[in-house]
Amino acid sequence: MTDGPLDPAQLAGQGDMDVEAFRRAAHEVADLMADYLATVEDRPVLPDVAPGDIRVNLPATAPSGPEPLGRILADYRAFIEPNITHWQHPGFLAYFPSTASGPGILGEMLMSTLVANAMLWRTSPAATELEEVTVGWLREALGLPAPFDGLFTDTASTSSLAALAAARQLATGDAAAAGLYGAPLRIYASAEAHSSIEKAGMILGLGRAGVRRIAVDDAYAMDPAALEAAIAEDRATGIRPAAIVATVGTTGSNAIDPVDVLADIAAREGVWLHVDAAYAGVVALLPDHRAPFAGWERADSIVVNPHKWLFTPLDCSLLLSRRLTVLREALSLVPEYLRTTDQAAVHDYNEYQPQLGRRFRALKIWFVMRYFGLDGLRSRIAQHLEQAAIFAGWVDAEPDAERLAPVPFATVCFRWHPRGMDDDVFLDRLNQQLMEQLNGTGEVFISHTRLRGRFTLRVALGNLRTEPRHLERFWALVRELGPAVAAESA
Amino acid sequence: MTDGPLDPAQLAGQGDMDVEAFRRAAHEVADLMADYLATVEDRPVLPDVAPGDIRVNLPATAPSGPEPLGRILADYRAFIEPNITHWQHPGFLAYFPSTASGPGILGEMLMSTLVANAMLWRTSPAATELEEVTVGWLREALGLPAPFDGLFTDTASTSSLAALAAARQLATGDAAAAGLYGAPLRIYASAEAHSSIEKAGMILGLGRAGVRRIAVDDAYAMDPAALEAAIAEDRATGIRPAAIVATVGTTGSNAIDPVDVLADIAAREGVWLHVDAAYAGVVALLPDHRAPFAGWERADSIVVNPHKWLFTPLDCSLLLSRRLTVLREALSLVPEYLRTTDQAAVHDYNEYQPQLGRRFRALKIWFVMRYFGLDGLRSRIAQHLEQAAIFAGWVDAEPDAERLAPVPFATVCFRWHPRGMDDDVFLDRLNQQLMEQLNGTGEVFISHTRLRGRFTLRVALGNLRTEPRHLERFWALVRELGPAVAAESA
Numbered sequence: 001m002t003d004g005p006l007d008p009a010q011l012a013g014q015g016d017m018d019v020e021a022f023r024r025a026a027h028e029v030a031d032l033m034a035d036y037l038a039t040v041e042d043r044p045v046l047p048d049v050a051p052g053d054i055r056v057n058l059p060a061t062a063p064s065g066p067e068p069l070g071r072i073l074a075d076y077r078a079f080i081e082p083n084i085t086h087w088q089h090p091g092f093l094a095y096f097p098s099t100a101s102g103p104g105i106l107g108e109m110l111m112s113t114l115v116a117n118a119m120l121w122r123t124s125p126a127a128t129e130l131e132e133v134t135v136g137w138l139r140e141a142l143g144l145p146a147p148f149d150g151l152f153t154d155t156a157s158t159s160s161l162a163a164l165a166a167a168r169q170l171a172t173g174d175a176a177a178a179g180l181y182g183a184p185l186r187i188y189a190s191a192e193a194h195s196s197i198e199k200a201g202m203i204l205g206l207g208r209a210g211v212r213r214i215a216v217d218d219a220y221a222m223d224p225a226a227l228e229a230a231i232a233e234d235r236a237t238g239i240r241p242a243a244i245v246a247t248v249g250t251t252g253s254n255a256i257d258p259v260d261v262l263a264d265i266a267a268r269e270g271v272w273l274h275v276d277a278a279y280a281g282v283v284a285l286l287p288d289h290r291a292p293f294a295g296w297e298r299a300d301s302i303v304v305n306p307h308k309w310l311f312t313p314l315d316c317s318l319l320l321s322r323r324l325t326v327l328r329e330a331l332s333l334v335p336e337y338l339r340t341t342d343q344a345a346v347h348d349y350n351e352y353q354p355q356l357g358r359r360f361r362a363l364k365i366w367f368v369m370r371y372f373g374l375d376g377l378r379s380r381i382a383q384h385l386e387q388a389a390i391f392a393g394w395v396d397a398e399p400d401a402e403r404l405a406p407v408p409f410a411t412v413c414f415r416w417h418p419r420g421m422d423d424d425v426f427l428d429r430l431n432q433q434l435m436e437q438l439n440g441t442g443e444v445f446i447s448h449t450r451l452r453g454r455f456t457l458r459v460a461l462g463n464l465r466t467e468p469r470h471l472e473r474f475w476a477l478v479r480e481l482g483p484a485v486a487a488e489s490a
Numbered sequence: 491m492t493d494g495p496l497d498p499a500q501l502a503g504q505g506d507m508d509v510e511a512f513r514r515a516a517h518e519v520a521d522l523m524a525d526y527l528a529t530v531e532d533r534p535v536l537p538d539v540a541p542g543d544i545r546v547n548l549p550a551t552a553p554s555g556p557e558p559l560g561r562i563l564a565d566y567r568a569f570i571e572p573n574i575t576h577w578q579h580p581g582f583l584a585y586f587p588s589t590a591s592g593p594g595i596l597g598e599m600l601m602s603t604l605v606a607n608a609m610l611w612r613t614s615p616a617a618t619e620l621e622e623v624t625v626g627w628l629r630e631a632l633g634l635p636a637p638f639d640g641l642f643t644d645t646a647s648t649s650s651l652a653a654l655a656a657a658r659q660l661a662t663g664d665a666a667a668a669g670l671y672g673a674p675l676r677i678y679a680s681a682e683a684h685s686s687i688e689k690a691g692m693i694l695g696l697g698r699a700g701v702r703r704i705a706v707d708d709a710y711a712m713d714p715a716a717l718e719a720a721i722a723e724d725r726a727t728g729i730r731p732a733a734i735v736a737t738v739g740t741t742g743s744n745a746i747d748p749v750d751v752l753a754d755i756a757a758r759e760g761v762w763l764h765v766d767a768a769y770a771g772v773v774a775l776l777p778d779h780r781a782p783f784a785g786w787e788r789a790d791s792i793v794v795n796p797h798k799w800l801f802t803p804l805d806c807s808l809l810l811s812r813r814l815t816v817l818r819e820a821l822s823l824v825p826e827y828l829r830t831t832d833q834a835a836v837h838d839y840n841e842y843q844p845q846l847g848r849r850f851r852a853l854k855i856w857f858v859m860r861y862f863g864l865d866g867l868r869s870r871i872a873q874h875l876e877q878a879a880i881f882a883g884w885v886d887a888e889p890d891a892e893r894l895a896p897v898p899f900a901t902v903c904f905r906w907h908p909r910g911m912d913d914d915v916f917l918d919r920l921n922q923q924l925m926e927q928l929n930g931t932g933e934v935f936i937s938h939t940r941l942r943g944r945f946t947l948r949v950a951l952g953n954l955r956t957e958p959r960h961l962e963r964f965w966a967l968v969r970e971l972g973p974a975v976a977a978e979s980a
Contacts, residue, residue: 014873016527016801016954017592017861023524029596030520033603034513037506047615051835054619062627066863069593072856076600080853083616084606095613095827098847100605102507103559106519110566112598112803113523114633115590117573123585125537126573126950129544137552154644157845165693178671179697195825202821203655203844205695207669251827305848311506313602314849331692335685337585337741337939337948345541353692354844355647356686357797359804366562371507373556383504449827458827463508 003118025069032073033105036081037088039135040467044442045089047082054083079399085445090465093474094447096251096279096411097462100313103371107364108313118358120338121346128347134369135358138318141374142284142304144297150320151349152361156278156303157196159319160245162327162353163301164200167243167272169330180205183238187211188230189245190222192252194276197245220255220451222246224265231269243272246299248292249419252449252456253405253413256280260295267298273298278317279462280409282309283385286378292408301327309384309410309462310377312368316361327352384410384461385438387471391459394475400482404451410461413451416482421490428455430489437481444474515559522563523595526571527578531955534932534958535579537572544573575935580955583964584937586741586769586901587952590803593861597854598803608848610828611836618837620850624859628808631864632774632794642851643838646768646793647686649809650735652817652843653791654690657733657762659820666820670695670963673728677701678720679735679840680712682742684766687735696732709896710745710941712736714755721759733762736789738782739770742939742946743895743903746770751784768795768807769952770899773875776868782898791817799874799900799952800867802858806851816863817842874900874951877961881949884965890972894941900951903941906972911980918945920979927971934964 017025057079087098100108116124118131131152139148153159164187168175171185185206189197191213201211212234215226244259244266259275266273275296277284281304284293293309296302301321306312321327331350334343350356369377388410394405395414402417415431432455434446439445449456459474507515547569577588590598606614608621621642629638643649654677658665661675675696679687681703691701704725705716721731734756736747749765756763765786767774771794774783786792791811796802796956811817822841824833840846850939859867878900885893885904892907905921922938929935939946 014866014870015957016589019524019528019592020529021521022592022595025592025596026523026599027517029599030516031513033516033599036603037512038509046612049615051611051615051832052580052619054616055623057622058623060623060626062631062753063508063863064861064865066866067860069534069596069861072593072860076853078614080620081604082549083619084604084614084850085612087605087607088603098605098607099506100602102509102512102515103562105512105599105602106515106559107597108602109516109519109523109599112590112602113526113578113596114571114574115577115588115803117577117585117588117804121541122536122575123577124574125539125541126544126570129573130548130570131543133545133548133550136550141552155845155847157847161693161844168695175695175697176692177698179674179691179700180695181674182671184669184671195823199823199844199846200822201669202652202666202823203693205658205665205670207665208667208823210669251825314606314847331689333685333689333692333698337740337937338685342541354689355645356689357645357647358576363566369552370557370562371559374555375554376504376556380504390588462895467505478836 028073040086040088043082043086043088043089045086045091045445046242046439046442047084049083054079061231088465090463090467090470091444091474093459093461093465094445094465096308096460098307098314099311099464101311101368101464104312104364104369107367111360113362114360116360118360119350120340120348120357121342122340124360127347127360127362130366131349132347133361134365137369139320142281143287143290147322148320149324150318151352152365153317153319153353154315154318156276156305157199158354159303160196160274160276160315161200161203162319162331163274163303163321164204164243165330166301166321166323167274168204170272170326171240171242183240185210185240185242186234187243187245188214188227188241190214190218190247190257191216191247192250192255193247194251194278197276216255220253221435222257222260222262224258227262227265241269241271243274245274245276248275248277248296249409252326253451254280254407254409254411255405256292256408259293259299263295263298272301273299275302278303278305279308282381283409285374286382303350306365309381310368311372311464312365317364325353380464387461387466388412391475392472398479404454404456410448412459413449413456415454416478416486417458418486421486424454426489430486431455431457433489434485437485438477441477444477509693518563530576530578531580533572533576533579535576535931535935536580536932537574539573544569561751578955578958580953581964582936583949583951583956586798586950588797588804589801589954591801591858591954592917593857594801594803594854596800597857601850601853604850606850609840609846610830610838610851611832612830614850617836617850618839620856621839624835624852624855625808626805627859629810630702632771633777633780635813638810639814640808641842643807643809643843643857644805646766646795646807647689648844649793649807650686650764650766651690651693651763652809652821654694654733655820656791656811656813656816657764658694660762660816661730661732673730675700675730675732676724677733677735678704678717678731680704680737680740680747681706681813682710682740683735683737684741684768687766694873706745710740710743712747712752714751717752717755731759731761732887733764735764735766738765738767738786739899743941744770744897744899744901745895746782746898749783749789753785753788756833762790765789768793769798772799772871773899775864776872794854799871800858801862801954802855806855814842870954877951877956878902881961881965888969894944896947902949903939903946905944905947906968906975906976911976914944916979920976921945922980924971924975927975928967931967934967
């Protein structure tokens with residue numbers, strides 16, 4: 001140790017990549033990005049690889065010395081780009097869509113450069129205030145009243161976890177301080193609710209047993225009478241109801257739980273109402289399509305994911321609540337090293353979520369909302385709703401296909417069902433094989449679910465790149481491969 | 491609904507930004523990014539704004555129509571870029587560093603474009619296998635044996651939450667299924683452990699009361715005798731020990747809990763040992779600097795954050811465990827719509843973390859590790875250790891300054907302490923004012939903690955852009971402002 005100056009020869013010249021070298025590299029990568037988007041349609045949506053195929057081409061040990069960027073980018077093009085599942089492909093119709101639009105990607109580029117951690121106002125004032133603004137934009141555009149406010153988390157898993165932590169806090173008095181002991185708690189969700197609700201129950205200490213699945217009706221929506229009976233039964237055995245989760249647009253079939261009725265029950269029972277509209281929530285941007293959401297303005301919390309159907313790159317989930325103070329009670333800790341003098345006047349968003357560190361997600365949603373404008377977002381969502389309606393019409397008109405659920409939003413559930421061949425075991429096998437063959441074409445990728453036990457093909461619209469011709473091609477493939485697979489299976 | 495083809499005039503032309511327009515925009519943004527990095531040093535590290543100053547310049551309602559990208563980028567430059575806290579500034583010495591290096595940013599650009607969700611192998615084979623490879627690279631480079639394996643989560647908060655969920659699972663038999671009832675559980679962590687540990691306790695249902703803070707010694711390291719006494723006392727009152735959290739490099743002062751001794755206790759008591767090395771863990775990349783980590787190879791889980799001191803853009807946290815099957819038992823749910831035929835042969839990484847959706851973080855760490863090479867990473871980390879040692883020497887040689895903790899890694903805790911002025915209340919006020927004045931210069935940003943109740947200035951090295959001249963300038967400012975503030979305060 002020395003009191004003298006540092007020796008620059010010893011310690012300097014070890015920093016980051018030279019900034020002009022970075023500039024050249026960023027331009028090179030910008031072209032790679034545009035080339036990728038320009039050609040993504042020419043690639044097979046699902047790469048033709050078996051587990052382990054990619055890893056064998058990659059060195060098992062990290063390099064000791066630096067490698068030239070050109071070699072890294074060449075390896076990226078050789079080993080990575082061809083071997084991802086192409087979520088940006090227009091034929092990606094699986095799960096729920098998650099398109100990264102151009103403006104969203106531009107926002108991500110800047111976020112990654114600023115790398116501003118939006119945990120405290122102090123650690124990035126513009127990130128915090130832009131989050132306040134864009135959360136307000138979305139809240140208003142969704143038709144929700146001002147008492148709702150919120151933040152962007154990474155995923156719906158986290159948004160629902162935070163919301164249900166608040167529900168637990170309210171139900172127990174103070175689980176955050178004292179822990180979760182005493183009479184068991186229960187969260188109620190439909191049999192079709194997303195796994196993230198059950199996972200929240202596991203994490204929060206209620207266990208899978210703490211999430212009671214409520215029966216659904218013919219349209220896969222929660223049966224309120226069954227919910228009331230379950231709550232009454234639980235109360236009679238000393239179990240404490242903590243939350244009702246209403247899903248608007250289930251993952252399986254886009255079913256709509258009757259939010260308004262569930263809000264009545266939640267009010268009567270004094271429990272938290274959480275609305276999971278992670279996929280379908282953006283439909284409320286269209287004022288004449290708000291009927292499915294009736295009552296959600298009475299919810300305690302709502303999740304809507306811009307990274308699903310609002311063209312924002314993963315990750316970005318909007319958590320809104322009328323009771324942010326309860327979220328804060330459930331999740332806030334402010335150790336000395338995070339104390340600032342601003343805290344009375346600002347949002348320190350880390351206090352409302354499980355994680356301390358937070359990316360500056362508001363920037364990309366700001367780019368997306370301004371570039372497209374609300375009307376542009378609405379017309380694209382309307383187009384996807386229309387695509388789904390048209391596709392459902394094709395299924396309905398095809399004597400050898402069967403639609404398996406209503407289509408209130410943009411996900412169509414169906415199966416190939418040759419006339420007169422009504423054995424479910426046979427149809428399950430047929431449709432599993434049909435899905436594998438469809439996905440094997442490389443032109444499309446769909447995923448499945450089970451509805452009333454039946455193997456169900458799902459076509460989830462909402463991908464910004466899916467044009468009418470892609471949907472037509474998909475349907476042509478179904479009509480070509482369906483009979484062939486049926487003949488083989490018979 | 492119609493059986494005919496879709497009407498392209500009605501439904502097309504509503505997709506994403508034109509790809510050639512995106513290409514031009516990406517080039518424009520690439521220049522913005524490089525310009526930012528080239529000029530970040532000329533900006534005040536902390537923006538000179540009060541709460542609300544930024545928001546007032548931003549429209550409260552989203553635009554209906556589309557806005558030209560040029561206007562969005564102009565607003566970005568006018569309202570956002572000047573008003574963030576500049577984590578990339580060489581004078582950023584607060585909290586822990588989180589530098590986004592050039593290669594890390596390039597990796598983020600490509601991640602955002604591919605937007606591959608790494609939740610299942612199926613949803614992005616290359617993302618999953620590159621994660622297997624890069625986790626292995628880091629595991630080996632950190633000197634940890636092969637039974638350790640793991641994944642990248644977003645933050646240490648999430649990594650520790652997942653690890654402690656596994657600890658809870660083991661302690662209870664099956665909290666994931668049955669919930670957390672019966673005898674209270676306890677997690678043990680030092681008085682200096684990070685708030686994320688206590689927050690994990692809150693979320694997991696143990697409550698803040700479920701995290702018992704153990705006294706520390708003169709070097710702020712956990713006192714093993716106090717831990718043993720606490721465990722014995724808890725067992726005697728029917729409380730079940732679930733986990734010991736050892737911190738290597740605490741947030742306050744970089745203190746090092748005696749991992750080897752704690753591993754003995756954990757083994758004897760049959761409880762999970764989690765090592766929080768979120769900041770300092772990367773020092774183990776230097777084989778001759780592994781003494782502080784002795785015993786961590788006996789831990790059940792370890793967290794090290796590449797987004798702190800490994801030059802990887804936020805977010806990227808490495809969670810390693812010798813017992814991934816327990817994490818999976820604690821956190822896995824595989825509903826029908828996520829089932830694939832690959833599952834026996836692959837990692838589906840969502841099963842080991844709270845969230846379902848996952849960004850392709852392995853890509854940026856692959857870029858960083860290859861671009862710098864292990865030796866390049868080591869020499870940069872060694873340089874930061876050396877910077878800290880030199881800075882500590884300056885403090886020690888200054889009669890009017892006082893170092894407040896050992897410097898085992900690269901964070902220096904000190905206060906201005908004019909000779910003969912030994913009143914702690916006075917010194918607290920002085921140093922708080924000194925910090926505000928230092929931060930008010932715009933040249934530097936430091937944060938504080940309290941050690942034994944004393945207001946403590948923290949200088950956290952590890953920022954890739956901090957050169958010797960920045961540290962010299964910081965010290966000159968301390969020596970200039972320290973006496974001035976002392977004179978005012980006296």
